[in-house]
Amino acid sequence: MYDMPQIRLQDLLSNLDNTEIQEIWEVSYITITSSTAKPHYVAILADATSFCTCMNIINQGMPCRHQYRILLQSDKAVFHMGFIHTHWFESMPSETSRYATIAQGNKTYSIKPLHYIDQIRTGNVYTSTIKKTADKRIKFGSAMSMAKTSVQIAVTEGATGELTGLLTQFIMKYRRATGLNIEEVQEGLSSKDSCQRQPLVVIDNNRIPEISNPEYHKPKGRPPKRYKAVTEMANKQNITSSSKTCSHCLEKGHNIRSCAKHKASERVV
Template structure:
């Protein structure tokens, strides 16, 4: 009751909105596994009330920056007397807080942790593929990465890669998962290979590579890792020499003095992808689809705007006028073509009428009497 009173006063003073609801708190799912019904009953913690305070969006946002293992509030002047009344955070509470903080704050991962990579991806990639790439970045925090010994990996996994070109091998596991894992192999020329094959099948780096990118100074990003079929139309004409001049991006800098410069070469990726299949013919097909999609999006916006402003009649009048104009132009074009064909046929008919056809040799321009193929004695 004392906490509720102090919290209410604090909310009024700081211009918070105030809400109180009754809730039940249960263990997280991973902790519930393997417990009997009696054990679950004892483990469940009940909180009588939950207090929610919010501030307007125009104010500076307030987020979780750290976790204290006990309920404590600066606005309470009697902390020493009141502290014993409030229990400490249990481990399930801490797990849930960590889980929700991770999952609710992943939207800014590309800009916060991959600023340079996100910037160049926005410059080169179409919106749909940019969203796919950013989604792979968002999921890296749900995985753990472990540096592996090269001799531990089965040779069948790296039979297509020369052992001398391998720098590091990383094992990537989903958090709390002890079964499924993927391996990311970093090579000396800047290439990498992941057992999920997302880079090969989809043409963009996977979440496992972004996890390693946050861990190893040997992991490098270059826009050439992303297949050119996902580039904007204006970037499709860029040459390999121009791409090579773009910066190679490292997230973890190597602080050691014995840093060895290695030239970047993505021929391995191009070989595995079987060359550049995005031909000029496919570019034209995709370009036509993109234009149709943009036009349809503009048409939808126009309909939404007409609905909001109640301008249906004006929009219909514009569309009908354009349709009538298009039909008139089409009819005029057909009429012109018909006229051309008619004139051409009349000219041909006139020419055919003027020219004579020989009954002997079937030639044009003379008759049987003047036919050169007829013997001279028969002409007279």
């Protein structure tokens, strides 16, 4: 998608003064020789902001390969940490945080934000509250997946008691902080043990009522999407051929209209 320019250069720089533009670079593809291929333009502004006509830094929130190419060629191009949108960070950077900048291979820190790029970008909807909620859902999903796997292994290996004991110790350790109670779990375990310890009851097979299969009512007609067997097709052809009997020669397989003897007799007459 971003191999083609998404905006014209004059539209990209329409709201900027000429004094704010330091350099404009043209980036072309060497391997593409088609007449329809269009070059990209990278503009470097006074506050270290760089825009590209592919608009990857706006749509995706990170610099494009054209901008990285200019960083290696231009002395005025600066890599600013503000190029990367905040939704790509694990922790939300504060407004007073220092931004890392790299210019001509030298790494420095600056508290000056990018004025022009902040005007074009939309507001950050990935707030800290939404991030905490999303992190909780991710943690819950990973923990639930691990719990299901543990239960399956415990049931398969017959080690449910060991798993239950580990979970009981874990709940007892954190129940005061969470407000959960372990009594309900213990009551459930005791009732389960009592059910398991009950003696087996011998069942008389003669007293078990006979259960038959449910009645099947065959619908009328041929079932949908069913291919006919070879025998069904052959039987139908035999029935069709045997039903035709010529009234003139009394032979089977045709009628009087297609009878050759009848046509010959009409010609003689």
